[in-house]
Amino acid sequence: xxxxxxxxxxxxxxxxxxxxxxxxxxxxxxxxxxxxxxxxxxxxxxxxxxxxxxxxxxxxxxxxxxxxxxxxxxxxxxxxxxxxxxxxxxxxxxxxxxxxxxxxxxxxxxxxxxxxxxxxxxxxxxxxxxxxxxxxxxxxxxxxxxxxxxxxxxxxxxxxxxxxxxxxxxxxxxxxxxxxxxxxxxxxxxxxxxxxxxxxxxxxxxxxxxxxxxxxxxxxxxxxxxxxxxxxxxxxxxxxxxxxxxxxxxxxxxxxxxxxxxxxxxxxxxxxxxxxxxxxxxxxxxxxxxxxxxxxxxxxxxxxxxxxxxxxxxxxxxxxxxxxxxxxxxxxxxxxxxxxxxxxxxxxxxxxxxxxxxxxxxxxxxxxxxxxxxxxxxxxxxxxxxxxxxxxxxxxxxxxxxxxxxxxxxxxxxxxxxxxxxx
Numbered sequence: 001x002x003x004x005x006x007x008x009x010x011x012x013x014x015x016x017x018x019x020x021x022x023x024x025x026x027x028x029x030x031x032x033x034x035x036x037x038x039x040x041x042x043x044x045x046x047x048x049x050x051x052x053x054x055x056x057x058x059x060x061x062x063x064x065x066x067x068x069x070x071x072x073x074x075x076x077x078x079x080x081x082x083x084x085x086x087x088x089x090x091x092x093x094x095x096x097x098x099x100x101x102x103x104x105x106x107x108x109x110x111x112x113x114x115x116x117x118x119x120x121x122x123x124x125x126x127x128x129x130x131x132x133x134x135x136x137x138x139x140x141x142x143x144x145x146x147x148x149x150x151x152x153x154x155x156x157x158x159x160x161x162x163x164x165x166x167x168x169x170x171x172x173x174x175x176x177x178x179x180x181x182x183x184x185x186x187x188x189x190x191x192x193x194x195x196x197x198x199x200x201x202x203x204x205x206x207x208x209x210x211x212x213x214x215x216x217x218x219x220x221x222x223x224x225x226x227x228x229x230x231x232x233x234x235x236x237x238x239x240x241x242x243x244x245x246x247x248x249x250x251x252x253x254x255x256x257x258x259x260x261x262x263x264x265x266x267x268x269x270x271x272x273x274x275x276x277x278x279x280x281x282x283x284x285x286x287x288x289x290x291x292x293x294x295x296x297x298x299x300x301x302x303x304x305x306x307x308x309x310x311x312x313x314x315x316x317x318x319x320x321x322x323x324x325x326x327x328x329x330x331x332x333x334x335x336x337x338x339x340x341x342x343x344x345x346x347x348x349x350x351x352x353x354x355x356x357x358x359x360x361x362x363x364x365x366x367x368x369x370x371x372x373x374x375x376x377x378x379x380x381x382x383x384x385x386x387x388x389x390x391x392x393x394x395x396x397x398x399x400x401x402x403x404x405x406x407x408x409x410x411x412x413x414x415x416x417x418x419x420x421x422x423x
Contacts, residue, residue, distance in 0.1 A: 045088030045224050048182065048242070049075045050095045063167055065254035067106065069247045070097050074182075076115070076239040079125070081189035082203070086224035089133050089179030096178050097248055104169030104255040107247035108132075108151045109161035111334075112184060115239050119334035122155055122342075125240055126204045128183040128222070129154040135177040140394075141262035142289065142415040146181065146270050150260055153303045153389070158335045159326060159343025160301065164258060164393055168298055169249065171257040182242055183222065189234030197339070198379050203228035204306075205384035217273050217384025258298060258393040259410055263289065265311070265361040265388035267417070272388075274367055276381035281368030282309065285388045288360040288418035291353050293407055294400040299393040301346025304363060305386045306376040308341065311363040313390045321347035321390075327375030339377015346391075353394075355402040358418045363388035 055071045072095050077085050097103060112120045112127050131149035138148035150170070151162055164170070190199040191210070201207075206222040208214050210229040214221040249255060266272045267287045274283045302311035302323030313321040326343035328336040336342055353359065366372045369381040399407035407413070 045086050045091065045181070047091030048077065048087050050093070052095055061166065061249070063254060065249045065251035067247050067249055068097065068099070069245060071243065071245040073113075074242040076241060077184070078237050078239050079184070079186040080227070080237045081186060081234040082228040082230040083186050084222050084224060084226045084228070085182065085184050086222060087180060087182040089131070089181045092180050092182065094132060094178040094180050096172065096176065097246060098174040099250050100174055102171055102173050102252060103248045103250045104171050104252055104257065105246055105248045106169045107161060107163040108244065110157045110242065110244035113241050113243045115241070117243070119158070120240060121332050121334040122337045122340045123332055124186070124188055126185045126187050127155050127157060128185060128204065129181070130157070130183070130242065131181045133179045133181070134172070135179065139260040139262050140410055140413050143262065143264050143268035143270070147262050147264055147268065147389070149262065155341050156303070156325070156344040160345060165298055165348045167254065167256055168258050168393065168395075169255045170260065171252065171255070184240070184242075185222070185228065186238070187228065189230045189232070191229040191231045197377055201378040207384050218271060219385070257396045259396050259399070261392040261394060263359065263361050263390045263392070265363050270387070271385040273384045274365055274382070274386055276369055277367045278369055281366055283365045283367045284362060286360060286362035288358050289415040290418045291355055291357045291359050292402065292413050292415055294352070294354045294398070296395040296398040297349045297351040297353060297392050298395055299346065300349055301344060301391050302363070303344055303387055303389040303391070304341065305383070306341050306378045307366045307372055307374055307380070307383050307386070309364040309366060309374050311361065311388055311390065313392070314360040314362070315351065315353055316358050317360070320349055320351045325374070339375070341376065355400070361388065361390045
């Protein structure tokens with residue numbers, strides 16, 4: 001059986017076969033763009049500093065513990081029309097609460113704002129993704145690089161902040177080091193060849209284009225400081241800010257700590273290009289793993305891009321969570337931008353997974369040319385750089401290995417590709 005796992009340095013995805021090991025071509029491409037610790041920064045990336053706004057509040061949760069809130073903001077990101085910003089998580093250190101010692105994060109929300117603190121619509125600055133890394137404790141999923149993130153993800157951030165069920169939280173320490181990979185694109189004044197929607201699609205899906213050296217849609221077409229083609233109708237640079245808020249509690253006795261797990265339906269390709277198909281209009285991406293542990297899944301949420309219909313998480317072929325994207329309906333309205341994916345609702349689960357169970361993630365995207373029935377305002381057909389992730393939160397105390405013993409070294413967990421056997 002092929003075993004897919006992260007190396008000790010979390011910088012490689014290997015296929016282990018009897019008597020030999022080889023690194024699959026995907027891993028070669030990923031590792032070439034990574035540092036030795038597995039964070040993706042070969043594309044370059046700017047350094048951005050962050051600071052607290054000094055805005056803090058407290059409230060008492062219905063379960064009796066005190067919830068604190070603090071908001072943070074980046075230094076200014078000055079963007080020209082069509083410009084891409086892509087930050088290096090090693091150079092961009094986030095500020096987090098420092099109550100002293102341990103605390104539990106219960107909610108994480110984020111968005112792009114202007115110099116007055118007003119929400120900026122996706123139609124002006126597209127928030128492709130934001131991935132927050134704890135340098136000491138990546139998530140327990142199978143994939144290296146970008147997908148070791150602890151919190152994220154993208155355009156759905158306003159509509160789908162990460163919020164754990166009541167009584168659960170991600171336990172951090174005041175001394176933890178945090179970094180961020182932020183990817184935003186200013187999509188005003190774009191050059192139009194066919195129609196503006198197509199121009200937006202090619203920009204936010206990171207297609208090759210005028211002034212770009214890349215040949216295939218993907219992150220190579222969206223390097224820091226690169227540009228989507230523009231027509232000169234807008235010429236001014238403008239300052240934007242990434243702003244995020246955390247809710248947390250220091251009353252750890254009231255909180256059940258969780259581990260995060262990220263699973264990618266493309267089996268760690270991070271993003272994929274899907275071809276247009278007028279005969280079979282729904283493109284499906286799916287992968288299954290054999291669970292190495294038993295435990296209680298308390299929360300799960302999928303991540304898709306525009307043109308996504310749904311993404312499903314299943315255990316032994318039984319669906320336990322379906323994320324169906326919400327698309328906006330108001331032109332230029334931050335949080336409800338017409339034609340943009342604005343939310344990816346998740347599930348508060350009470351699901352049990354056993355060691356040896358089959359875990360499957362399956363997504364569907366619309367790829368027929370013409371109008372997209374999902375609610376996406378982007379033209380159909382080929383889509384570049386799509387993603388199909390599921391984020392799971394699992395009760396730390398419930399983790400057991402295949403022998404039933406408590407998992408004392410969760411960082412050593414290895415997921416295997418599930419192989420269906422026909423008897």
